[in-house]
Amino acid sequence: MHERDWRFCLAPMMDWSDRHCRFFWRLLSRRARLYTEMVTTGAILRGDRHRFLHFNPEEHPLALQLGGSDPNALAECARIAEDYGYDEVNLNCGCPSDRVQEGRIGACLMAEPNLVAECIATMRAAVRIPVTVKHRTGVDDLDTEEHLHRFISTIAQTGCEVFIVHARKAWLQGLSPKENREIPPLLYERVFDLKHHFPQLTIVINGGVTSVDMSHNLLQHVDGVMMGREAYHNPFVLAEVDRDIYGDASPHITRDAVLEAFIPYCEYQISRGARLNHMARHVLGLYAGQPGGKRFRRFLSENGHRPEAQAELLREAKNHMNSAGS
Numbered sequence: 001m002h003e004r005d006w007r008f009c010l011a012p013m014m015d016w017s018d019r020h021c022r023f024f025w026r027l028l029s030r031r032a033r034l035y036t037e038m039v040t041t042g043a044i045l046r047g048d049r050h051r052f053l054h055f056n057p058e059e060h061p062l063a064l065q066l067g068g069s070d071p072n073a074l075a076e077c078a079r080i081a082e083d084y085g086y087d088e089v090n091l092n093c094g095c096p097s098d099r100v101q102e103g104r105i106g107a108c109l110m111a112e113p114n115l116v117a118e119c120i121a122t123m124r125a126a127v128r129i130p131v132t133v134k135h136r137t138g139v140d141d142l143d144t145e146e147h148l149h150r151f152i153s154t155i156a157q158t159g160c161e162v163f164i165v166h167a168r169k170a171w172l173q174g175l176s177p178k179e180n181r182e183i184p185p186l187l188y189e190r191v192f193d194l195k196h197h198f199p200q201l202t203i204v205i206n207g208g209v210t211s212v213d214m215s216h217n218l219l220q221h222v223d224g225v226m227m228g229r230e231a232y233h234n235p236f237v238l239a240e241v242d243r244d245i246y247g248d249a250s251p252h253i254t255r256d257a258v259l260e261a262f263i264p265y266c267e268y269q270i271s272r273g274a275r276l277n278h279m280a281r282h283v284l285g286l287y288a289g290q291p292g293g294k295r296f297r298r299f300l301s302e303n304g305h306r307p308e309a310q311a312e313l314l315r316e317a318k319n320h321m322n323s324a325g326s
Contacts, residue, residue, distance in 0.1 A: 007225070013229070016232055024265075031248065065134065067092045069115060075125070088132055096172055121158040134206070135166070167188050186207050195221060258286065
């Protein structure tokens with residue numbers, strides 16, 4: 001079933017994977033599974049719910065990532081997400097930032113597998129869509145293989161079947177979120193070992209994935225791959241996904257065609273009050289590595305923030321790139 005396919009996923013990334021970004025990504029791949037930025041239970045239950053949960057219908061299959069640790073609040077948010085039409089709810093047990101730790105959210109939950117299991121069980125009882133977990137290989141000194149296996153087996157007893165594993169541990173003190181994405185070493189073998197020990201589970205690997213070829217190699221060991229920052233900085237890598245990962249007979253697409261397809265979307269969003277720079281920032285890497293790509297990026301960066309900027313500016317940026325050369 002298409003909605004339950006985790007072979008290739010695009011990571012939840014704070015301040016990046018918003019609905020405009022996800023619509024843009026969908027122009028490059030019809031099949032990749034998309035994830036929202038993390039949304040806390042408090043934001044949904046006490047904030048502007050529609051602002052946090054609204055998405056474009058083209059984004060399916062789409063998962064909402066939740067941050068929280070109160071089982072009842074998470075279950076209520078899962079029900080709301082299902083009503084909104086999301087295909088999956090994912091619990092964040094991997095974010096290491098101080099801000100989320102204070103709310104008992106993210107990677108600190110890896111130290112409390114029984115609480116996570118209670119959260120997942122309560123959420124699963126509330127909805128029919130899949131409830132999944134995204135986590136690290138460990139946290140602080142709780143980074144042994146035994147602890148990781150205990151964490152997963154405790155949660156799997158609730159019926160949870162999908163575990164997205166960032167193949168690094170998290171240090172909750174002393175490292176920034178950026179450093180936590182770079183300094184702890186990648187432990188792919190530990191994630192491969194999870195699939196060996198839990199063959200009945202869907203294991204998705206995350207961390208350091210930079211190409212579709214690399215994804216192919218990883219899929220020899222696990223059920224799915226999740227790409228993050230590479231898809232943002234070099235989005236055209238996604239143009240290979242439908243054909244090379246899913247075997248679809250997809251027509252060849254070009255960067256120019258993707259940009260042209262994004263322009264009507266931007267025009268519509270601007271007519272509804274959005275600012276061009278809120279959307280244009282996601283396409284800055286479309287021509288990464290191409291002649292004139294830096295000119296394209298600079299032109300959009302320098303002009304897209306203007307309040308009067310219109311979607312036609314995207315086409316102007318491309319023309320500026322082509323006319324100026326490299």
